[in-house]
Amino acid sequence: MAGLSCADALREEGHEPALFDKARGPGGRMSTRRCDSPLGTIAFDHGASHFTARGAAFRQLVSEWHTQGVVAPWPVAGRDAWVGTPGMNAPIKAMAERHPVTWNCPIAGVTHDGRHWWCRGQDRPFGPFDAVVIAVPVEQALPLISLHDFQMARLAMTVGSQPCWAGMFAFAEPLDIGPDMIRHIGPIGWAVRNSAKPGRTGPEAWVVQGSADWSAAHLEEDADRIATLLLDGLAHATGLTLPTPVVRMAHRWRYATPSGCFANALWNPALQIGMCGDWLAHGFVEQAWQSGRALAGEMLGLAQDDGAMGIARRG
Structure with a gap:
């Protein structure tokens, strides 16, 4: 940017x-990470979940983007929150x-x-x-x-920069989770139902990002192990027994939050x-x-x- x-x-x-x-x-x-699956191509916004526009000049640019169809408001994350469409x-x-x-x-x-x-x-x-x-x-x-x-x-x-692990999960059926965003529970910094954002298509998809402290403590662990831990964190945060995801992976942002x-x-x-x-x-x-x-x-x-x-x- x-x-x-x-x-x-x-x-x-x-x-x-x-x-x-x-x-x-x-x-x-x-x-935005895209991957093929038995359910078709699935997209995950595994970096920033959204952005805000508060200064006059940036608001003007975002308004132009909105006219072009490359962004849309996303009130789930706040009154002035926006997401890229069809991906961040x-x-x-x-x-x-x-x-x-x-x-x-x-x-x-x-x-x-x-x-x-x-x-x-x-x-x-x-x-x-x-x-x-x-x-x-x-x-x-x-x-x-x-x-x-x-x-x-x-x-x-x-x-300095703090790291962040991001887990990406897709499911064959919608999960019985009310909110589309979950914040600050257990290892989770935030979790977002990516498939609920404006302009998205495809099956139920979640991005689960670890908190800064948790990600730092697990920085050098295997990505597959991280995916398991973050999926367990989502299950704990929602109180659900989650089905086996059709897509399950993790990405390490080594320099996530400066x-x-x-x-x-x-x-x-x-x-x-x-x-x-x-x-x-x-x-x-x-x-x-x-x-x-x-x-x-x-x-x-x-x-x-x-x-x-x-x-x-x-x-």
């Missing part, structure tokens, strides 16, 4: 950003379509030749570029920035390198979007508004 938000703002001013992502496709925190990654896909994105392309490092920046891919370098934006989890950003701006790296080192920083983005105007992302902005979708816009505004010399928390500048 942050990287695409920054790219959108730069493109609006006539620039042509190139984006590189190690993932197979758009998603990040708003990922739908608005991210819509944003990515406006840019040249190279997927399946991890960047191992960035170098400056005195005039331009180059990004080192697995097979070849990409460039030359006038500026570099690093929009990845803080733990992955550190090795990219540390050789170029020690002060930025030192700030990033003060931010602690946040004091700035909305970091920028070195002398070197033309900066960082944005939800790790600077306490891990929420709207704040990640604001972080990208704030960094783009600094790169372009534009004033920021709509709740941006400020920029830490170097150089």
Whole structure:
């Protein structure tokens, strides 16, 4: 979200950003996992269950997404809660379509030749570029920035991330569970009936995310074991004897919830390198979007508004 938000703002001013992502496709925190099953293809929003829109600029963007049909309100999670449709990654896909994105392309490092920046891919370098934006989890950003701006790296080192295990379960028949969302019971941080969200089709599907403390305590355990524990947690939270799921799997988010920083983005105007992302902005979708816009505004010399928390500048 942050990287695409920054790219959108730069493109609006006539620039042509190139984006590189190690993932197979758009998603990040708003990922949707799809899998085949005897009941057909089943989708799970195994990252963020929803997002909120409170600032004026982001509300305007969400309204445009709503008109395009890529988001819908979801009052189950709150008055101002939204979900992507037909999956959480739908608005991210819509944003990515406006840019040249190279997927399946991890960047191992960035170098400056005195005039331009180059990004080192697995097979070849990409460039030359006038500026570099690093929009990845803080733990992955550190090795990219540390050789170029020690002060930025030192700030990033003060931010940590908590992990989260996500269990994904599908059932042949609807479960007799009243609420579509369950929070903070036993190992569960939250559990969501994914199939009840707007725009979803298919059988009964649940995403069960472990709490931060529970996920940290079980961080290195086998995914199959985690799926069993989270399914047991759902049974305990609902008081039901659950049927055997037709789909049962778990995904580990090693860098799920960042602690946040004091700035909305970091920028070195002398070197033309900066960082944005939800790790600077306490891990929420709207704040990640604001972080990208704030960094783009600094790169372009534009004033920021709509709740941006400020920029830490170097150089």
